[in-house]
Structure formats: structure tokens, C-alpha cells
Amino acid sequence: MSLLAACGVAALGLAATPAHAADPVFALAGPAEVGLRPHPGQNIAPQKTSVEFRLVNDTASAFDRQSTFTIDLTGLKGIADVALAEQQGSDCTLTEAAVTCKRAGLWKGETTVVDLDLRAAKGSKAGATADLTVTGKAEGATFQAATTKVRVGGPDLVLERADLKAEQKPGDKQNLSIVFANEGTESVRGVVLEMRTTHGIDLVEQYDNCSYSQDRSEGQPWNTGWSTVQCLLEGEYKPGAVYGVDGPLTLKAAPHAFADGLTYAVYAAGTQPKADKTSKKPAGGKTLAVRERAAKASAQSADLDPWNNLQEFDFRTKNSADLVAWPVAVAGAAGETVRAEFGFRNNGPAWVAHLRSGESVARTDIVIPAGVKATKVPAGCQAANADGTGREQTLGAPRYFCSTGHVVGEREKFSYPFELKIEQVVTNAAGSVSVGQWTPEGTKGQPWDPNHANDKASVVISAKDGGATPSPTATATASPTATATTSASASASASATPAGAAGTKANGGLAATGSSAGALALGGAVLVAAGGGLVLAFRRKAGAHA
Numbered sequence: 019m020s021l022l023a024a025c026g027v028a029a030l031g032l033a034a035t036p037a038h039a040a041d042p043v044f045a046l047a048g049p050a051e052v053g054l055r056p057h058p059g060q061n062i063a064p065q066k067t068s069v070e071f072r073l074v075n076d077t078a079s080a081f082d083r084q085s086t087f088t089i090d091l092t093g094l095k096g097i098a099d100v101a102l103a104e105q106q107g108s109d110c111t112l113t114e115a116a117v118t119c120k121r122a123g124l125w126k127g128e129t130t131v132v133d134l135d136l137r138a139a140k141g142s143k144a145g146a147t148a149d150l151t152v153t154g155k156a157e158g159a160t161f162q163a164a165t166t167k168v169r170v171g172g173p174d175l176v177l178e179r180a181d182l183k184a185e186q187k188p189g190d191k192q193n194l195s196i197v198f199a200n201e202g203t204e205s206v207r208g209v210v211l212e213m214r215t216t217h218g219i220d221l222v223e224q225y226d227n228c229s230y231s232q233d234r235s236e237g238q239p240w241n242t243g244w245s246t247v248q249c250l251l252e253g254e255y256k257p258g259a260v261y262g263v264d265g266p267l268t269l270k271a272a273p274h275a276f277a278d279g280l281t282y283a284v285y286a287a288g289t290q291p292k293a294d295k296t297s298k299k300p301a302g303g304k305t306l307a308v309r310e311r312a313a314k315a316s317a318q319s320a321d322l323d324p325w326n327n328l329q330e331f332d333f334r335t336k337n338s339a340d341l342v343a344w345p346v347a348v349a350g351a352a353g354e355t356v357r358a359e360f361g362f363r364n365n366g367p368a369w370v371a372h373l374r375s376g377e378s379v380a381r382t383d384i385v386i387p388a389g390v391k392a393t394k395v396p397a398g399c400q401a402a403n404a405d406g407t408g409r410e411q412t413l414g415a416p417r418y419f420c421s422t423g424h425v426v427g428e429r430e431k432f433s434y435p436f437e438l439k440i441e442q443v444v445t446n447a448a449g450s451v452s453v454g455q456w457t458p459e460g461t462k463g464q465p466w467d468p469n470h471a472n473d474k475a476s477v478v479i480s481a482k483d484g485g486a487t488p489s490p491t492a493t494a495t496a497s498p499t500a501t502a503t504t505s506a507s508a509s510a511s512a513s514a515t516p517a518g519a520a521g522t523k524a525n526g527g528l529a530a531t532g533s534s535a536g537a538l539a540l541g542g543a544v545l546v547a548a549g550g551g552l553v554l555a556f557r558r559k560a561g562a563h564a
Contacts, residue, residue: 208287449477
């Protein structure tokens with residue numbers, strides 16, 4: 019962690035001139051405090067610390083008048099030297115007394131005003147402080163100033179990277195060794211060790227001086243929340259000293275582990291990220307302790323790095339995830355609109371997550387049978403032409419591509435509900451549902467999926483041209499038998515409204531007549547006598563199963 023690095027936003031003070039009722043008010047922001055490494059003396063260049071000042075426009079629109087921002091540098095004389103960072107987004111000038119930046123307009127949201135590089139001045143003393151304040155002015159607007167305290171010296175916690183094995187198998191265990199140093203100029207009273215693991219990595223031990231929580235933030239996909247452990251390590255941590263956690267911290271790969279991550283960090287007590295409200299503390303009688311180690315184990319930092327108190331690690335577990343497309347069978351009279359749920363389930367054993375890239379894990383390719391028109395399409399599904407090329411009109415497309423988010427849970431089901439209008443009976447019309455990775459033509463099997471035979475399933479449309487309106491009691495929809503968890507968010511809403519006056523029936527359905535019906539196999543289809551008419555039902559393709 020950088021010397022006295024800020025953990026909050028600078029206190030905001032109202033400008034002296036009150037705002038008119040109609041004038042917008044903009045907030046300036048920056049770190050509450052930054053620390054500078056003391057000047058090394060002689061001819062060695064001092065290390066820099068970067069400071070960013072930002073503008074927050076929370077109003078409903080952009081501001082189209084010129085604004086001027088000023089940072090008074092007189093208080094830094096003899097304490098810190100200032101330079102403009104490269105690639106400034108504003109028109110800024112620097113003098114010994116001030117930094118001045120001009121902006122022709124202010125966009126909505128948060129934007130950078132200026133980036134400054136600070137270095138301890140030659141002859142400056144450890145512990146010296148000064149305030150760096152940014153103010154703004156513009157006709158027809160009021161700005162709230164922001165102040166950052168600049169300090170020479172302070173504590174600097176540096177965390178050593180643990181020697182972990184990236185390749186593993188489900189059930190494998192390895193110890194997380196925590197070694198850190200205070201490379202600053204002042205002591206730290208109390209340190210918080212934070213460890214965060216993804217869904218496939220478990221921390222075996224529990225300690226009374228640690229809190230444990232699951233991140234269930236609203237809007238996150240199913241089971242992507244990280245498990246967070248924060249341990250308060252009391253005591254004084256002196257400059258130049260190196261410390262190690264005295265107690266096992268065992269990481270275990272879960273049965274569903276696949277591509278997982280770990281972050282671990284040390285913070286000066288009081289500056290750590292806020293713990294989740296649901297965090298719990300055990301009472302097993304064990305305490306995670308710390309002991310001082312030899313200085314040769316120190317993890318030295320070449321320069322002032324605000325991230326040198328945090329380490330990250332990625333695990334790759336030898337595992338597989340079987341994605342299974344389920345068959346769909348709907349029935350209804352010509353002119354009727356029926357509902358059908360296309361999709362797939364993950365039979366595991368692994369979960370799959372693209373945690374770094376955030377890319378979609380799987381794509382579902384839905385081919386609509388001829389004679390049937392999609393009149394309602396769920397959000398997250400894109401219409402395509404028969405050859406897979408893009409199509410602007412959503413409804414009535416012959417093909418649809420539906421994508422997951424960046425996570426597929428180990429027993430998760432992704433369901434995409436459509437409404438389909440049976441416009442006419444087309445002999446031998448067949449559709450399909452396929453799941454896999456993206457290709458320009460559609461999908462192909464995932465490399466971690468052990469069974470590509472069940473990646474594809476058929477879509478069966480049984481229609482009777484004319485006759486009575488079918489009853490929904492004899493629905494012929496096949497559904498997955500695996501235990502399903504929360505459905506994909508794409509199934510919760512539709513991007514288009516249904517067309518046509520015909521009533522909508524869940525999965526269609528043909529009423530049972532009580533009469534016996536003989537079946538005649540004819541190529542890939544079966545003609546079934548039912549209620550005095552012929553119903554055409556298509557067999558599922560070989561190799562696919564529910």
C-alpha cells in the first residue's frame with residue numbers, strides 16, 4: 019500500500035459563493051491523503067506518486083460553458099515538487115504557484131480534471147505535510163472544492179507473492195503463506211489481512227479474529243459472489259520489519275472447481291474495504307497470529323506502488339462441464355400461438371466462469387421450424403438469418419442466438435422462453451437447439467465439455483391443420499430432469515411483443531380423444547392418428563437426449 023494512501027474521497031467543501039436556485043452544482047474529488055517516499059538525497063531521483071483530481075457531474079445533462087480549475091501549489095514549497103502527468107484530458111498549465119486547467123464543457127458522470135506527479139522535494143523532512151486544494155469556477159455553476167493532504171513519509175505495507183500451484187485437481191489442498199513488510203517510515207498499529215476466493219476455492223480453517231462473508235451483491239449472476247475473509251492482526255508493525263502469519267491457511271479445490279481466482283491483501287487497520295453486513299465470526303477458540311521474521315524474507319518494492327499490498331492468483335483445475343441442450347415439443351392448431359422454452363442445463367461437475375474477460379460462456383443456437391413464426395423473443399436473444407448472418411428485424415426470424423453471461427453454474431439451467439405462431443403445417447419441418455462456444459456459423463462444442471453428443475436437440479412442432487382448438491392438457495413438451503437452479507436472467511423478460519389475435523397456450527397441447535392410435539414410421543417423422551386427423555411429430559436427432 020502506498021505511503022498513507024487514501025481510502026476515501028477528499029472532504030468536499032462548499033464554494034464561498036452560494037449557488038443560484040437554477041445553477042448546477044458540481045463536486046470536485048480526489049484522494050483524502052497521499053504519501054511520498056522521502057527524498058533519497060545525493061543524485062538519486064526521488065520516486066513519484068500520482069494524484070488524480072476528478073469532476074463529478076450528477077446533474078441530468080452536460081454543462082456547455084467554459085470552466086476553469088485551479089490548484090494552489092504555494093503550500094507545497096519545500097515539501098513536494100509537482101509535474102503534470104502525460105496525456106492530460108484538459109488544457110492545463112503549470113507554474114510555481116498553481117496549476118490551471120480549462121474545459122470547454124462538462125460531460126455527465128465522472129471525468130478527470132488533471133493528473134499530477136508528486137515527488138518529495140530535496141531537503142524535505144519526513145512527517146512534513148501540506149494541503150493540495152482544487153477549486154473551480156464557471157458562469158452559471160457552482161463547484162465544491164476538494165482537498166488532498168500530502169505527507170512526506172508514512173507506513174507502506176508490501177505483501178510478498180505466495181508460492182502457489184496453479185494446476186490442480188478437485189480436492190487438492192495447498193497452504194497460503196502470508197509474508198508482508200512495512201517498507202515505510204512510520205509504524206502501523208493493527209493490520210487487516212483480506213482473502214477473497216471464487217466459487218471453486220474454499221478456505222478450510224476458521225479463526226475467531228476473522229470475519230467470513232459471501233458477496234451476494236444485487237445484479238451479480240448466480241454464484242459469482244466471492245467469499246471474503248478479513249482477519250484483524252493486532253499489534254505494532256514497525257518500519258523495516260518483516261512479518262509472517264503464524265497458522266495454516268489451507269486452500270482446497272471444490273468438486274466443481276475449474277477456472278478460479280484468489281486475491282489476498284494487507285491493509286492498515288481502518289483502511290480495509292468495508293466488510294459485508296452478513297459477515298459472521300466463528301467462536302472455535304483459534305486465533306490467527308503473526309510473528310516477526312528475518313529481514314531477508316522481505317518483499318522489496320522498487321517504487322511507490324499503490325497496489326503492492328495486494329496479490330492475485332489464478333487456478334486451473336482439471337475438470338469438465340457437460341452442457342446439455344433439451345428437446346422441445348409443442349403442439350397446436352394452425353393459426354394458434356404457443357409458448358416454448360429453449361435452452362440448456364449444465365450437468366457439471368464444474369462451474370465455468372470467464373472472470374477476467376467477462377465474456378459469455380456459452381451460446382444457444384435456436385433454429386425455428388418452417389411454418390412457425392416467433393412472435394415474442396426474450397431479451398438477450400439476437401435474430402439471425404438462416405445462414406447465421408445478422409438480421410435487423412427481431413420477430414419472424416428463422417434463427418436466434420442467445421448468450422449466457424460470464425458465468426455458468428455447475429447445476430444451472432438457462433431457459434429462453436419464446437412465443438411461436440403456427441402459421442401452417444409444413445411436412446418434414448424440423449428445428450433444433452444447440453449449445454456451445456461461439457462461431458461465425460453458430461456454435462461448436464466447448465473443449466471442456468466431455469459429451470458433444472448432447473449439445474444438440476430437436477424442436478418438434480405438432481400441428482393439426484384446421485379442426486378444434488387444442489386443449490393445453492396434453493402438452494408434449496420435454497423438460498430436463500436435472501435439478502435446476504436459478505434461470506438465466508435472459509429468460510425473465512422479452513424484447514418483443516406477440517403478434518396475432520390467436521390465443522397463447524403454454525407449450526401448446528392436443529386433447530386426448532380416448533381412441534387408440536396407430537403409428538406409421540415415415541423417414542424421420544411419425545404420423546399419428548389422433549382425433550380423426552393426422553399429427554406430424556418429428557423424432558429427435560440421434561445422439562441427443564433429455
